[in-house]
Structure formats: structure tokens, C-alpha cells
Amino acid sequence: MEFIALDILPFSVVDDVCFRRLVEHRYTLPSRSYFSDVSLPELHSIVETYIHELLAMGVTAISFTTDIWTSDVSPISMRSLTAQWVNEDFVLRKAVLHAQECAGSHTAAAISMAFEKMFETRKNPKNKVHAVLRDNAHNTTKALEECGVASLPCMAHTSGNR
Structure with missing residues (x-):
């Protein structure tokens, strides 16, 4: 998810042929829906909490x-x-x-x-x-x-x- 979020890439990058060639073949890539439905909301929650903590520190x-x-x-x-x-x-x-x-x-x-x-x-x-x-x-x-x-x-x- 960090790769997608930091480089502002679409979720569909996990379906791209060249990206799949980069990833070791033994590794099963999560689907687009996993990133949009699970991983992104988790990352959003982590970042939101971090920002609130920063704003609360003095x-x-x-x-x-x-x-x-x-x-x-x-x-x-x-x-x-x-x-x-x-x-x-x-x-x-x-x-x-x-x-x-x-x-x-x-x-x-x-x-x-x-x-x-x-x-x-x-x-x-x-x-x-x-x-x-x-x-x-x-x-x-x-x-x-x-x-x-x-x-x-x-x-x-x-x-x-x-």
C-alpha cells in the first residue's frame, strides 16, 4: 500500500504486467479491491491518528x-x-x-x-x-x-x- 500511496498510483498497478514481473513469482499479490477496501482504509486510519497526535503535541x-x-x-x-x-x-x-x-x-x-x-x-x-x-x-x-x-x-x- 505504501508503494501505491506515496507514488500516487492507481490500484490497478497491481494488475500491470511489468509490475507483476518485478514481484517474485512465489508472492501472491492482493487484488485491487483488497487495496481499496482493506489496505487504504487501514492506512487512512493510521495517518489520521498520526496527524492528530502531531497536532496535539504543544x-x-x-x-x-x-x-x-x-x-x-x-x-x-x-x-x-x-x-x-x-x-x-x-x-x-x-x-x-x-x-x-x-x-x-x-x-x-x-x-x-x-x-x-x-x-x-x-x-x-x-x-x-x-x-x-x-x-x-x-x-x-x-x-x-x-x-x-x-x-x-x-x-x-x-x-x-x-
């Missing part, structure tokens, strides 16, 4: 970045929440805490509710939020105001809108 302030991506070629929008923090040894750390489909309306109320769930689900108390870096969309700005967290506009979005 971290007093966390900065976040967020965005909603909409594609011209797909009806699916995606929402993400990434955390950045400095640990007690002054080492910059970062982790993607949330990435999922952004279904439904992109109103400020809907986005605000999604952020509340993200903070709650990921056990990130809002009192640790230093700031959320966001795009300049009015709905996102208003949503974060409704959540009661400080937010800042993305410089690239700001300078590009002159």
Missing part, C-alpha cells in the same frame, strides 16, 4: 488553507482543508486534513456548515485557528465569518484581480 496555533475547485470538464466540485503549523521544535509541518466532493449549492451557509463539520470531525478546536487562507469568493469569505474564524485572502487571487 501546537497552540494552526493556519489553514482552503479552496473549492470546480472543473469545466466534470460536474464534481472538490473542497479541501490543509493545515500548517510550527511544532515545539520550530519545524514547519503541514497536512491535508480534508478533501471531499462539494455537493450541492455553494452558498455561504452551506460552506459554513461544511467548515463546521470539518473542524468538528477532525477534532481541530476553533480556538487553535490562527487564520484560514482562502480565495476571494464572497461566499467563502462570508462562510468563514459565520464560523467565527479569522481568514485572509490569497495574495495570488488578490493580485490577479486588479
Whole structure:
């Protein structure tokens, strides 16, 4: 699973002829469904626990970045929440805490509710939020105001809108 996850490969790599030639013939490879149904959820749980432990170790302030991506070629929008923090040894750390489909309306109320769930689900108390870096969309700005967290506009979005 580490091979697939770290190199961001599709599960189907285990079915590729060249990959199978690399693996010793006595070894029986797990199926794609094993990786998607068993191995990936296990790895997700391990990584999630590790990230929560990192965030609990003397971290007093966390900065976040967020965005909603909409594609011209797909009806699916995606929402993400990434955390950045400095640990007690002054080492910059970062982790993607949330990435999922952004279904439904992109109103400020809907986005605000999604952020509340993200903070709650990921056990990130809002009192640790230093700031959320966001795009300049009015709905996102208003949503974060409704959540009661400080937010800042993305410089690239700001300078590009002159």
C-alpha cells in the first residue's frame, strides 16, 4: 500500500504486467479491491491518528488553507482543508486534513456548515485557528465569518484581480 500511496498510483498497478514481473513469482499479490477496501482504509486510519497526535503535541496555533475547485470538464466540485503549523521544535509541518466532493449549492451557509463539520470531525478546536487562507469568493469569505474564524485572502487571487 505504501508503494501505491506515496507514488500516487492507481490500484490497478497491481494488475500491470511489468509490475507483476518485478514481484517474485512465489508472492501472491492482493487484488485491487483488497487495496481499496482493506489496505487504504487501514492506512487512512493510521495517518489520521498520526496527524492528530502531531497536532496535539504543544501546537497552540494552526493556519489553514482552503479552496473549492470546480472543473469545466466534470460536474464534481472538490473542497479541501490543509493545515500548517510550527511544532515545539520550530519545524514547519503541514497536512491535508480534508478533501471531499462539494455537493450541492455553494452558498455561504452551506460552506459554513461544511467548515463546521470539518473542524468538528477532525477534532481541530476553533480556538487553535490562527487564520484560514482562502480565495476571494464572497461566499467563502462570508462562510468563514459565520464560523467565527479569522481568514485572509490569497495574495495570488488578490493580485490577479486588479
